[in-house]
Amino acid sequence: MTRSTELNRVAEEYVRLVLAVGQHDADYVDAFYGPEEWAAGAKNSPRTLDSLKDAGRSLQAEIGRIEVSADEEIVRLRHQYVSKQLDALLARVNVLSGTKLSFDEEAKAFYDTVPPIFPEEHFQKLLKELESLVPGPGSLSVRVEEFRRRFVIPPDRLDAVFTAAIDECRARTRKHIPLPPNETFNVEYVKNKSWSGYNWFKGNCYSLIQVNTDLPIFLERAVDLAAHEGYPGHHIYNSLLETALVRARGWVEFSVYALFSPQSLIAEGTANFGIEVAFPGTERLAFERDVLFPIIGCDPAGAAPYAQLQALTAKLSYAGNEAARRYLDGAFTRDQAAEWLVTYALMSPERAQQRTRFFDQYRSYVINYNLGQDLVKAYIEARGGTADAPDRRWKEFAALLSSPRLPSGIRL
Ligand SMILES: [Zn+2]
Numbered sequence: 001m002t003r004s005t006e007l008n009r010v011a012e013e014y015v016r017l018v019l020a021v022g023q024h025d026a027d028y029v030d031a032f033y034g035p036e037e038w039a040a041g042a043k044n045s046p047r048t049l050d051s052l053k054d055a056g057r058s059l060q061a062e063i064g065r066i067e068v069s070a071d072e073e074i075v076r077l078r079h080q081y082v083s084k085q086l087d088a089l090l091a092r093v094n095v096l097s098g099t100k101l102s103f104d105e106e107a108k109a110f111y112d113t114v115p116p117i118f119p120e121e122h123f124q125k126l127l128k129e130l131e132s133l134v135p136g137p138g139s140l141s142v143r144v145e146e147f148r149r150r151f152v153i154p155p156d157r158l159d160a161v162f163t164a165a166i167d168e169c170r171a172r173t174r175k176h177i178p179l180p181p182n183e184t185f186n187v188e189y190v191k192n193k194s195w196s197g198y199n200w201f202k203g204n205c206y207s208l209i210q211v212n213t214d215l216p217i218f219l220e221r222a223v224d225l226a227a228h229e230g231y232p233g234h235h236i237y238n239s240l241l242e243t244a245l246v247r248a249r250g251w252v253e254f255s256v257y258a259l260f261s262p263q264s265l266i267a268e269g270t271a272n273f274g275i276e277v278a279f280p281g282t283e284r285l286a287f288e289r290d291v292l293f294p295i296i297g298c299d300p301a302g303a304a305p306y307a308q309l310q311a312l313t314a315k316l317s318y319a320g321n322e323a324a325r326r327y328l329d330g331a332f333t334r335d336q337a338a339e340w341l342v343t344y345a346l347m348s349p350e351r352a353q354q355r356t357r358f359f360d361q362y363r364s365y366v367i368n369y370n371l372g373q374d375l376v377k378a379y380i381e382a383r384g385g386t387a388d389a390p391d392r393r394w395k396e397f398a399a400l401l402s403s404p405r406l407p408s409g410i411r412l
Contacts, residue, residue, distance in 0.1 A: 006066050007078060011253040013059050014082050017089055018258045020047045024096050027259055027361065031238065033203025034246075034255035049097045056090040074403065081263075081404035082253055084112055088261040103325040107364040112262035112407040113375070115321055115367040123319045123344040130312050130346075133305070144309070144346045151219040151306055153296055158217060161295050162187060165226035168287055172278045173231040176394035177401075180205045183239045185230060189213050194357040197225040199234035203255070205242060207235040215351055219292055220310050227278050233271030237401045244402040254404070262406040264365065269372025270401055273380070277397050280390050282307075317370040319344035324359045324366045372407075376400065379410035 015034055019042035022029035032039055047055070063086065068079040091109035095101060107115050127140055134143045153161050166187070173179070183205035193212040200208040209229045211217070227233055238257070245254040257263065279287065289303035320341065327337035334356050341352035359366065380400065385393035400410070 003066060003068060003071065003075070007068075007075070007082070008250070008252070010059060010063050010066070011078075011082055011251060013055075014086055014089075014253050015256045016042065017052060017056060017059070017086070018256045020052055021089060021093060021096070021258070023047070024049060025092070025260075028092065029256065030259040031201040031203075031257040032255060033201070033242070034252050049093055052093050053090065053097070056086060056093060060086055060090070077404040077409060078251060078253075080409065081406055084406050084408065085253070085258060085261050085263060088112070089258060092258075092260050103328045103364050107367050110260045110262070110364065111265045111368060113265060113367070113371060113411075115325075115364075115371055116318070117325075118318050118322060120322075120344075123316060123322075126312070126315050127344070130309075133309060133312060141342050141346045141348075144313070145348050147309065148218055148306075149216075150302065151296075151298060152216040153219055153222065155213070157296050158189065158211075158213070159187075161219070161222045161292055162211065162226065164291055164295060165222040166230050168291070169223070169226045169231040169278055173236060176391070177232060177236065177240075177398045179236070180239050180243050182206075183235070185209055185235055187211065194354060194361050196221065197229045199229040199238070201234065201238035201257070203242065205239040207238065209235070215348075215354065219288060219296060219298070220306070222292055223279065223284055223288065224275060227275040228271040232274040232278055232397065232401070234267060236274075237267055237270055240398070240402040245404065251404075259362075260365065262408075265368045265372040265375070265407045266400070266405065266410070267372075268368035269374075269376035270397070272369055272373035273376045274397065276377075276387075277390075277393055280387055280393075313346055316345050320355065321366055321370065323355075324364065327356065327359055328363055375407065375410055378412055382412055 016038060018029060019032065019039055023042055023046045060083070063079070063083045066079060068076050088110050091101075091106075095106070101109060104115065107113060130140060130144070134140065134147050136143050185207040187209045188211070190210045190212055191214050193210075193214065196212050196217075198210045198212075200210065202208060207230070211225060229235065241254045245251045257267075275284075285303055285307040288307070289300045293300045293303055323332065323337045323340045323345070326332040326340070327334065332340065337356050337359065338349065338352035341347045341355055342349055345352070347355060380393060380396045383396045385396035387393070
């Protein structure tokens with residue numbers, strides 16, 4: 001067998017294993033657009049967790065025997081991709097079989113990375129910076145919530161705002177990344193979810209983007225969601241992987257997306273960093289002020305302080321990881337985790353409760369957003385894609401989106 005045939009064979013077996021694990025874990029298979037009979041096979045002939053463990057281990061051994069050190073980089077990355085994704089799959093099977101992992105152990109096993117730990121004082125310092133921006137009596141989180149309330153998108157404007165944001169993100173992306181001619185998406189507004197937005201990639205460069213309307217949606221979320229779920233985030237990441245790897249090379253392992261796997265750190269990290277790539281410097285502020293503020297009938301004079309608030313609260317995102325770590329490791333009850341989120345992540349009590357349900361469902365997945373963003377940013381910048389070199393930044397970003405690179409491959 002040639003190396004490429006060997007890799008294709010283990011890749012196919014990997015996909016079948018992912019689909020089989022999906023029969024034990026409803027959230028596991030986030031996307032699959034490979035052969036339909038494989039999905040039907042997984043459903044009609046379910047495999048036990050023990051048999052999946054055995055199959056996973058023998059596939060690991062088989063991958064280990066494939067020698068790629070003399071191959072071109074993309075083949076080496078492919079080999080590493082299947083190998084690391086498979087390690088994470090086995091870890092997931094062990095968890096489904098009852099193995100208990102701490103937050104940090106799980107992050108390492110599923111996402112190929114070690115999340116940093118921040119002490120409470122770190123967030124207290126950041127809150128002090130915010131105090132001066134939103135002065136007054138009462139708790140800071142209540143003041144921030146009141147400040148933000150002016151920027152809630154009225155439900156009857158939601159679609160107009162979101163459409164404008166996604167149009168802008170798409171226009172900005174296509175200036176720098178040649179978009180596949182058939183790429184397209186639909187937006188749906190849904191309720192009763194633990195997340196605020198979701199991209200369901202269906203193959204053929206088509207995404208279903210869902211926006212959760214359980215809680216009021218602030219204006220800032222329009223650009224966040226449009227860029228993160230759509231352009232140049234998940235929709236483009238998945239479309240480029242499909243075009244460059246699945247269709248052009250026949251690498252079937254990219255037609256399946258296992259949610260609890262290292263790929264998620266790259267997916268969420270690029271989706272979050274993509275917001276900054278699409279709107280460098282003050283361009284986001286200008287777009288929100290000039291285009292989105294008029295749609296919701298808000299005074300454009302409020303745009304600058306609002307943007308300043310976003311910049312400061314963004315630094316608090318790691319407070320969410322700390323809440324998740326303590327809650328999932330048993331140091332916090334749900335209410336204590338929610339209270340921490342209100343205090344240090346400045347969420348409303350309702351949003352904090354919603355977030356604890358996200359912790360229940362997705363656990364250490366939370367690290368993929370902020371740590372993923374930081375790792376992707378550092379990787380792109382180390383390759384010359386800094387904020388003052390926007391074309392280079394787009395180029396490096398697009399290259400990452402079309403490659404099998406995993407967290408170990410972007411760590412500096
Ligand atoms: Zn995402």
